[in-house]
Amino acid sequence: MNISAASKAAGLPVKTVRYYADIGxxxxxxxxxxxxRTYDDASVRKLIFIRRSRAFGFTIEECRELLDLYQDQDRTSAEVKRIASKRLEELEEKQRELKSLHDELAHLVKTCRGDHRPDCPIIDYLG
Amino acid sequence: MNISAASKAAGLPVKTVRYYADIGxxxxxxxxxxxxRTYDDASVRKLIFIRRSRAFGFTIEECRELLDLYQDQDRTSAEVKRIASKRLEELEEKQRELKSLHDELAHLVKTCRGDHRPDCPIIDYLG
DNA sequence: CTTGACCTTCCAGTTGCTGGAAAGACTAAA
DNA sequence: TTTAGTCTTTCCAGCAACTGGAAGGTCAAG
Structure with a gap:
């Protein structure tokens, strides 16, 4: 398999496939x-694994750890769960942040008339 | 006011204050x-304006537009509202994405025993 | 044999800063 | 007056995770 076939099979851009090997x-x-470059099915499976991990927002370093665990027959699910739980907490924190930003901005947008006049609660809030 | 006083007053790191002037x-x-560098109150107010805008996740370019509007007596609140609404939609999109990621990962984490054994629904899902 | 799609490497750019080095300026105490 | 310590300056590099592009080699079809 050449790189473009592997990239299609993995669902990743060619550049990204090369990049993942560049950084080891x-x-x-x-x-x-x-x-x-020639790829086999096992390589493609690893690329897919990385794509899915990245989709959850795991960093490259975390993907590295997860990939190690994926390939380690002696892994413990406790270790996997630890990494995933950490990410889950980050996701929850991010959700809370986003919600508070959202609610505040939504309120401002709602109270802004959005007409031809200059007075604006959004600008007032920022200034 | 020297840069560190301005940075404290604006609530931004010194480096960032310099950076914002560097990029115009x-x-x-x-x-x-x-x-x-010497700063006056008006400059500090602009820096505060940028800090608050950035906190909402507006890009630097959007901050530029908002700052222009802030300083434009002939602005229309419609223009401000347009920019803010765009950001609001992005926030909502991000929230939806995060929620779906969260729910999926939460489910996986919940069903993972997290013990000494290797079998793990998280790894199964990724692989 | 040519065309066009593919592949290679290498370098630069993206966003929004942040860190650090080397050197000059200012302030207060000894 | 010296000295120490804390500013400040510029410039360059690096972060994360790619992405784009240039210059050139390869391959398969017609």
Whole structure:
């Protein structure tokens, strides 16, 4: 499999696939005689794993840990759960932040008349 | 006012205050004989305005527009409202994304035993 | 044989700062 | 007056996680 086939199979841009090997997140793929990267199904599975992990917002470093655990038959689910719980808490914190920002901005937008005149509660609040 | 006094008054790091002038978000401050930046109350008010705008997640470019409107006596509140509404929609979109990620991850974390054994629904889901 | 799609490497840019080095300026105490 | 300590300056590099583009080699179809 050349890189574009692997990228399609993994659902990641070609550039990103190369990037993940550059930073050592996945091991360097083997090369054809002419230097083309060649991928097998196992590599694609790892790329998919990373894509899904990234979708949850895990950092590259966390993806590295998760990938290690994925490939470790002696892993404990406790370790996986620890990493996931940490991310879950971050998501909850982010949700709280977002909600408070949202509610405040929504209130301002609602009270702004949005007409041709200059007076505006949004500007007043910011200034 | 030297830069550190202005930074304290505005609630922004010194580096950030310099940065905002570097990128032309605020105008370059006047300088003392020895080259120290000097700030007045009006500059500080603009910095505070930017800090609050940034807190809502407005990009630097949006802050630029908002600041222009702030300083424009002939602005229309419609223009302000348009920018704020756009941000509000983004916040709502982000909230939806976060909620769906959260719910999915929360479910996985809940169903993971988190013990010494390797089997784990989180890893299963990612892989 | 040519065309066009693919592949390579390398370098730069994105966003919004932040850190650090080297050097000059100011202030207060000894 | 010296000295120490705290400003301040500029400039350059780095963060995260890619993404874009240039210059050039490769491959398959017609």
């Amino acid at each position: 997140l996945v091991s360097a793929p083997s090369r054809s005689d002419t230097g083309y | 978000l605020v105008s370059a401050p006047s300088r003392s004989d020895t080259g120290y």
